[in-house]
Amino acid sequence: xxxxxxxxxxxxxxxxxxxxxxxxxxxxxxxxxxxxxxxxxxxxxxxxxxxxxxxxxxxxxxxxxxxxxxxxxxxxxxxxxxxxxxxxxxxxxxxxxxxxxxxxxxxxxxxxxxxxxxxxxxxxxxxxxxxxxxxxxxxxxxxxxxxxxxxxxxxxxxxxxxxxxxxxxxxxxxxxxxxxxxxxxxxxxxxxxxxxxxxxxxxxxxxxxxxxxxxxxxxxxxxxxxxxxxxxxxxxxxxxxxxxxxxxxxxxxxxxxxxxxxxxxxxxxxxxxxxxxxxxxxxxxxxxxxxxxxxxxxxxxxxxxxxxxxxxxxxxxxxxxxxxxxxxxxxxxxxxxxxxxxxxxxxxxxxxxxxxxxxxxxxxxxxxxxxxxxxxxxxxxxxxxxxxxxxxxxxxxxxxxxxxxxxxxxxxxxxxxxxxxxxxxxxxxxxxxxxxxxxxxxxxxxxxxxxxxxxxxxxxxxxxxxxxxxxxxxxxxxxxxxxxxxxxxxxxxxxxxxxxxxxxxxxxxxxxxxxxxxxxxxxxxxxxxxxxxxxxxxxxxxxxxxxxxxxxxxxxxxxxxxxxxxxxxxxxxxxxxxxxxxx
Amino acid sequence: xxxxxxxxxxxxxxxxxxxxxxxxxxxxxxxxxxxxxxxxxxxxxxxxxxxxxxxxxxxxxxxxxxxxxxxxxxxxxxxxxxxxxxxxxxxxxxxxxxxxxxxxxxxxxxxxxxxxxxxxxxxxxxxxxxxxxxxxxxxxxxxxxxxxxxxxxxxxxxxxxxxxxxxxxxxxxxxxxxxxxxxxxxxxxxxxxxxxxxxxxxxxxxxxxxxxxxxxxxxxxxxxxxxxxxxxxxxxxxxxxxxxxxxxxxxxxxxxxxxxxxxxxxxxxxxxxxxxxxxxxxxxxxxxxxxxxxxxxxxxxxxxxxxxxxxxxxxxxxxxxxxxxxxxxxxxxxxxxxxxxxxxxxxxxxxxxxxxxxxxxxxxxxxxxxxxxxxxxx
Numbered sequence: 007x008x009x010x011x012x013x014x015x016x017x018x019x020x021x022x023x024x025x026x027x028x029x030x031x032x033x034x035x036x037x038x039x040x041x042x043x044x045x046x047x048x049x050x051x052x053x054x055x056x057x058x059x060x061x062x063x064x065x066x067x068x069x070x071x072x073x074x075x076x077x078x079x080x081x082x083x084x085x086x087x088x089x090x091x092x093x094x095x096x097x098x099x100x101x102x103x104x105x106x107x108x109x110x111x112x113x114x115x116x117x118x119x120x121x122x123x124x125x126x127x128x129x130x131x132x133x134x135x136x137x138x139x140x141x142x143x144x145x146x147x148x149x150x151x152x153x154x155x156x157x158x159x160x161x162x163x164x165x166x167x168x169x170x171x172x173x174x175x176x177x178x179x180x181x182x183x184x185x186x187x188x189x190x191x192x193x194x195x196x197x198x199x200x201x202x203x204x205x206x207x208x209x210x211x212x213x214x215x216x217x218x219x220x221x222x223x224x225x226x227x228x229x230x231x232x233x234x235x236x237x238x239x240x241x242x243x244x245x246x247x248x249x250x251x252x253x254x255x256x257x258x259x260x261x262x263x264x265x266x267x268x269x270x271x272x273x274x275x276x277x278x279x280x281x282x283x284x285x286x287x288x289x290x291x292x293x294x295x296x297x298x299x300x301x302x303x304x305x306x307x308x309x310x311x312x313x314x315x316x317x318x319x320x321x322x323x324x325x326x327x328x329x330x331x332x333x334x335x336x337x338x339x340x341x342x343x344x345x346x347x348x349x350x351x352x353x354x355x356x357x358x359x360x361x362x363x364x365x366x367x368x369x370x371x372x373x374x375x376x377x378x379x380x381x382x383x384x385x386x387x388x389x390x391x392x393x394x395x396x397x398x399x400x401x402x403x404x405x406x407x408x409x410x411x412x413x414x415x416x417x418x419x420x421x422x423x424x425x426x427x428x429x430x431x432x433x434x435x436x437x438x439x440x441x442x443x444x445x446x447x448x449x450x451x452x453x454x455x456x457x458x459x460x461x462x463x464x465x466x467x468x469x470x471x472x473x474x475x476x477x478x479x480x481x482x483x484x485x486x487x488x489x490x491x492x493x494x495x496x497x498x499x500x501x502x503x504x505x506x507x508x509x510x511x512x513x514x515x516x517x518x519x520x521x522x523x524x525x526x527x528x529x530x531x532x533x534x535x536x537x538x539x540x541x542x543x544x545x546x547x548x549x550x551x552x553x554x555x556x557x558x559x560x561x562x563x564x565x566x567x568x569x570x571x572x573x574x575x576x577x578x579x580x581x582x583x584x585x586x587x588x589x
Numbered sequence: 590x591x592x593x594x595x596x597x598x599x600x601x602x603x604x605x606x607x608x609x610x611x612x613x614x615x616x617x618x619x620x621x622x623x624x625x626x627x628x629x630x631x632x633x634x635x636x637x638x639x640x641x642x643x644x645x646x647x648x649x650x651x652x653x654x655x656x657x658x659x660x661x662x663x664x665x666x667x668x669x670x671x672x673x674x675x676x677x678x679x680x681x682x683x684x685x686x687x688x689x690x691x692x693x694x695x696x697x698x699x700x701x702x703x704x705x706x707x708x709x710x711x712x713x714x715x716x717x718x719x720x721x722x723x724x725x726x727x728x729x730x731x732x733x734x735x736x737x738x739x740x741x742x743x744x745x746x747x748x749x750x751x752x753x754x755x756x757x758x759x760x761x762x763x764x765x766x767x768x769x770x771x772x773x774x775x776x777x778x779x780x781x782x783x784x785x786x787x788x789x790x791x792x793x794x795x796x797x798x799x800x801x802x803x804x805x806x807x808x809x810x811x812x813x814x815x816x817x818x819x820x821x822x823x824x825x826x827x828x829x830x831x832x833x834x835x836x837x838x839x840x841x842x843x844x845x846x847x848x849x850x851x852x853x854x855x856x857x858x859x860x861x862x863x864x865x866x867x868x869x870x871x872x873x874x875x876x877x878x879x880x881x882x883x884x885x886x887x888x889x890x891x892x893x894x895x896x897x898x899x900x901x902x903x904x905x906x907x908x909x910x911x912x913x914x915x916x917x918x919x920x921x922x923x924x925x926x927x928x929x930x931x932x933x934x935x936x937x938x939x940x941x942x943x944x945x946x947x948x949x950x951x952x953x954x955x956x957x958x959x960x961x962x963x964x965x966x967x
Contacts, residue, residue: 030682487696490657493683494690494767495710495757505709509700 032499036418039410040426046467047429050444051436054288057281057447075282085283088260092244092287095178095254095261099243100236102183107190107239108232110333115198117320119329127579128337133188134575135341136528138248138545139564141181143344145252146351146557148172152359154347177253178261182243184340189242190235197231198224203318216320230302237298241291245437247531248545252552262287263439263531270443270535277447284443292435299431345568352561370562374551383555386563388540389547392458396543397526400462401519404470405477408518411470412477413507417486430471441468442535456538464532469525473518480514513581520578524571544570604669608633608797609654609765614663616649623649625821627663631799631814636791638800638808641818641844647801650818651767654799655690656683667765667797684713689758689796690767693774695750697742703729703753704738710761724760731790732756748779755787759794766791766798772807784810805845809833817841837882838966842894849900849937851893853877855964858887866964868893870933875912878959884966891964897940899961902928902953911954912937919947930955 058076060069079085110129114122132140148155148170159165172180205227209219247263255264262283269280322329351357353366372379377387415427433441445464454460488510492502508515530545537546544567551560609631616624624646631637639647653660656672664674672681689710697706704725711721729735732752737745745753751771758766771787772780788811791798802808808815809829817824817832817840824844825837836842839850853868856876864887865876877893885891906913914932921943928939928947937955941947 485694485696487692487694488698490655490683491690491692491696491754491757492698492709493657494655494688496684496687496713496761497709498682498684501713506698510698 030499032418035410035499036414036422039407039414040422043407043411043426043429046463047432050441050448050467051288051432053448054281054284054440054444057278058285060278060281062276062278069278075279076286078279079282079286084260085262085265088262088265089286091175091250091254091259092261092263094175095182095250096240096243098176098179099182099186100240102179103186103190103239104232104236106183106187106336107235108194110187110336111191111194111198113329113333115195116317117322117326117329119322119326119333121330122333125330125333125337128341129191129333130188131337131341131572131575132185133192134524134528134571134578135185135568136248136530136545136548136564136571137182137185137246138252138530139348139528139548139568140185140344141178141249141252142548142552142557142560142564143348144172144177144181146357146561147343147347148177149253152357152557154350154359154361157359173253173257175254175259178250178259181249181253182246185249186239186242187336187340189239190232193231193235193238194228197228199317201227201317206318233302234298237294237302241294241435241437244287244291245439245531247439247534248549251549263437266439266443267534270446277443277450280443281447284440288436288440291437291440292432295431295435299434345565348561348565348568351558352565354558357557357561370559371566374547374559374563375566383551383559385539385542385550385554386547386559389542389544389550389563390566392461392541393527393544396458396462396465396529397523400465400469400526401473401522403462404466404473404522405515405519407466407470408473408477409503409508409511409515411474412481413503416478416481417489430474433468434471436468438464438468438529438531439535442532445532446535456541458541461533461536461541461543464536465526465529468532469522469529472525473522476518476521477511477514480511484510516581517578520574520581524574524578527574528567528571605633606630608635608668609637609799610664610666611650611654612664614650614653614665615661616646616653616658617661618649622821624653624660627818627821627823629816629823629826631797633668633797634795635813636788636798636800636811638802638812638815639818640802640805640808640815642803644820645818646821647803647818648769649821651769651799651801654765655688655767656681656686670764687761687764688767689761689763689765691751691754691758691769691771693770695747695754695771695774697745697750697753697757699741699743702739702741703734703745703756706742706753707756707760710757714761725756728756728760731759731793733786747775748783751775751783755790759790759796762794763796766796768798768800768802770802771800773802773804780807787811809845815845817844819844835880835882835963836894836965837884839892839894842892842963842965847897847938849893849895849897849935851935852967853891853893853964855881855885855887855889855891863959864964866891866893870935873933877957877962879962879964880960882963882965885964890967892967894963894965895957895961897927897938898925899958900937900939901956901958902930902939902941902945902947903956904947904951904953906954911956913952913954916947916949916951916953918949928953 059071059073061072061074062069113119114126114129147153150156150168150171150173153168153170155170156168159169171177201224206219206223209223214222245263247267250259250261250264251267254261266280266283266287268274269276269283350361352370353368354362355365355367355369373382374386375390376382377391411426411430415423442464445460445467449455449460449463454463489502489507492506493499497505528545529543530549533543533546534549537543542550548560548563548567551563607630611630612628614624614627615622627646627650639650641647652658654665654672659680660673660675662675665672671679672686673679707725707728708721711724725738729738732755734749734752734756737749742750742753754771772783775783784807800811812829814826814828815832816826819840825832825841832841833845836845842848843850851868851870853866856865856867858864858881862881864879864881866879867874867876879893912932914930914937916928917931917936918929920927923943925943926941926945926947928941930937930939930953932955939955947953
């Protein structure tokens, strides 16, 4: 047997042979996609950093390098206050969302609350709806004199003045907390359901009571999930634009996002100062997401124990009706009441806080939907059209990207895979408005500025990680050998992707696509920075009506958006089932 | 033509013996040398097994041949076609290598029927419809799945999935078959049955095969040749009988079957390949006549290896070279009695005849057959 213990000296090999070794379908796709993802994610952030160190002079035409933007953040009292308000809103919403999320998750996963299977989908609905529209609804429900609840209180309960008022920081916290409660709920309910019941049983057998078991076993096991949910809510609230824009800013409660917005599109537009503000917000949110991703998520026990357990159920006795009532109340307050109010308001020519049956008509819908009519409002009718294009294209492109990226992360190990994995987490760390600011300053001098393309780019960059995570979780469950055996059967990388990988991923792909479609259909904070006349989206249309038209027209378009989203949710549940969301 | 015939025959013979040629294979995982300078060849049509514990580099070697990962150094060729040779800048992608492979998880695609699974390699090779049908039918019958063609893969049992995977691997009549621990997910009974059947089918189709397993019994039953690996290196390459009867070192001896291993020193070489070895077990020193393994020379440190079934235990000293010990355990196993005999500080494993009624506490004499007492490298 001839053996050759040392590698031969590199002999001369035709270049074409070497290239053929390198230029496989797989490596070409890897390089292209990596470059696209890296450019899409890193370029806006890089430009944002650069722009934040450019100081605009008094004339507003030229810039010099300096730290003045950052010193302004500390010295400008408005920004100072906005910063504090953001912190208060985020903290308050997080506490509120945690309270609702954890209690509802426990009731649904671990008690004998009646009809809990039926209640669950409704608990999740706010997750899919637009918080901005929620703020509009709550403004009409409890916003001073024209609030429906206030007028009812005056008429039926004999109250004086306004019982409720959401047009302040507490209203912002209330609506934000209500809408983000499902985020905490999803994290916690998954953790509670997948917990091995023998962990608790064994504690009980050692003589620990129910309370003690809950405190010493259940709670520590669920703690990472609660913490993860809390951080996500904190970060999302800090980046939320619609709610403070509707309920805070007009009443003197500025936040960082409303300030960034005014620097991006207002009369005193200053992209450089806006960039600096975006940077400060982004650094904070990215820091928290970093903690969540690298310290808390890996410590989550949900993944360790797997599924297929029947969790222990606590018998609440007669108290179960209280739990039921509490859950129904949450659904009423977070879903039914706001939607009902939007419907009522949208049917009136002008909303004055009172239901006037005789005055009701669908005229507002005609004005905001029927683009062929001469009295239609273009900003609103454009929005529906544009949003559908953006949602369809965006979800499709993002899913294609997701499949390829997930494939690379999980099927090709190595440095490139780890870099891609990291790049996919980065956009999650930055609020939409921050990333949009980066996209704006990056592409303002390119032809895509003021087109739908720049919005599409913003959407995909910010949200494709959600699709990627959806695909990744399915891909992890599919054995790598299924792919490998296709290669061994003689199929190329691309054929394998087409005939084996994608068919196996199909349910995950469609669920991910729909999730992104829903997100894009309601997206506000990126669109609001990047839109121009003609490229309004659905949410921008709502913003336009809220700003320049009346509440009734705003409610009509809000209602339209809500119905569209609810239909998508219905399809989503059919396709994905309840497990799909927990990824 | 006639004049060159004999030379041609020799060349052909040589090419057939080195059908699969692995030379100096090195593969790193990070700083870890998973495969460390491994070279071997497989004759055409033969069945070779890579045997070793997990982490010994056997699967990595297999994956390198398959092309499912790149190697750091070495050269792999099959039938004169170079699969990979980093020093020459060559790497053939896995799909071009014309290999059939059976995976540990079977990897039967759940979104296709059995027939679709098996037809896949032929579709990729653009075989025409009618022929695909006949060949799929033929191969499914060969593996005993004739009736299952239209079942979805998910409706099959583990053993049936195994057969389907085998059918898919051989249907395109590849140049080489690779098996990555294909039987390890089956229960014992089915495993034993499949060993024989797998070997039968391989023999019938005559495709050169490389098989990876950690189960030594599997390796002995199925292989023409076995390579025992440890820590990324080849310990021994030989046929089943030789690797069991003449292990080259203590590691192989211990890994394949059970063995009594005692440290010692070669005192004299009495004849080529024969000698006397002095062993020491806590104060007792004995000189035993042994067969000397390759590389074991006079004065060298060595390890004596004796299979439990080659130790004879009797109640009475029959004279000659016998060791006096005490039975500390005797477990009746039906076809034999598994005994432990204490001798000095050493504990002998003895597989005694079922009729010997040895009991714990008894004094026994152990007799070793010099023809089955091996002195091997430590």
